[in-house]
Amino acid sequence: MRDRPTSPSLHTAWLNTPWRRWYPAAVARPAMSPAWWTWVASRDSLTARLIAAADGRPFRVRLLDQRIGRPSNDEARALGLKPRERAWLREVALCIDERPWVVARSVVPLAKLHGQRLDRLGERSLGHWLFRQPDLERGPIEVTQATAGFHDGHGPWGRRSMFHHGRFAVLVQEFFLDTMAAELSLPPR
Numbered sequence: 001m002r003d004r005p006t007s008p009s010l011h012t013a014w015l016n017t018p019w020r021r022w023y024p025a026a027v028a029r030p031a032m033s034p035a036w037w038t039w040v041a042s043r044d045s046l047t048a049r050l051i052a053a054a055d056g057r058p059f060r061v062r063l064l065d066q067r068i069g070r071p072s073n074d075e076a077r078a079l080g081l082k083p084r085e086r087a088w089l090r091e092v093a094l095c096i097d098e099r100p101w102v103v104a105r106s107v108v109p110l111a112k113l114h115g116q117r118l119d120r121l122g123e124r125s126l127g128h129w130l131f132r133q134p135d136l137e138r139g140p141i142e143v144t145q146a147t148a149g150f151h152d153g154h155g156p157w158g159r160r161s162m163f164h165h166g167r168f169a170v171l172v173q174e175f176f177l178d179t180m181a182a183e184l185s186l187p188p189r
């Protein structure tokens with residue numbers, strides 16, 4: 001069942017943003033301020049970090065879209081999928097005070113779901129479930145940056161990594177937005 005996007009404008013804007021290719025985080029580090037590096041390279045839960053940064057303001061996972069579909073070619077390559085192989089796709093906005101700070105897109109090959117009923121997650125954080133798994137393993141973090149369009153010439157930073165829990169595997173992609181930079185007084189890059 002497809003959960004209808006609750007914010008088509010944000011959903012469309014983000015999906016239509018051209019992103020550069022992905023780099024190992026360490027390669028991108030020289031181009032990134034230490035303040036951003038703290039966020040982009042952290043290996044713990046982004047949900048937990050955002051809740052802490054919200055400093056008591058309400059945090060919400062806003063479900064934009066969730067369905068079985070075809071990953072992008074880039075995602076299929078990262079997941080080692082055949083070109084037309086389908087996957088479980090989830091897109092959310094992580095919001096503080098109803099303002100999106102991060103948009104995220106997670107992709108699980110159907111063959112890697114192993115009975116996990118993630119369609120029941122709704123607006124609970126995927127991270128909240130992932131970081132409760134004692135055998136959770138996180139792969140290396142890769143970084144990208146949007147080309148112009150989102151933010152006067154400086155696109156936001158994006159990051160992705162694989163999470164493994166037993167035979168379950170998910171590619172989690174997170175894109176940090178201007179709202180977050182402004183709220184936390186982070187530099188453009």
Ligand SMILES: C=C(O[C@@H]1C=C(C(=O)O)C=C[C@H]1O)C(=O)O
Pocket residue numbers: 044045046047048061090091092094102104105106124125126127128130172173174
């Ligand atoms: C992986 C995490 O889960 C977060 C929550 C997501 C969701 O609910 O779909 C997606 C990406 C993450 O930003 C995390 O908190 O670190």
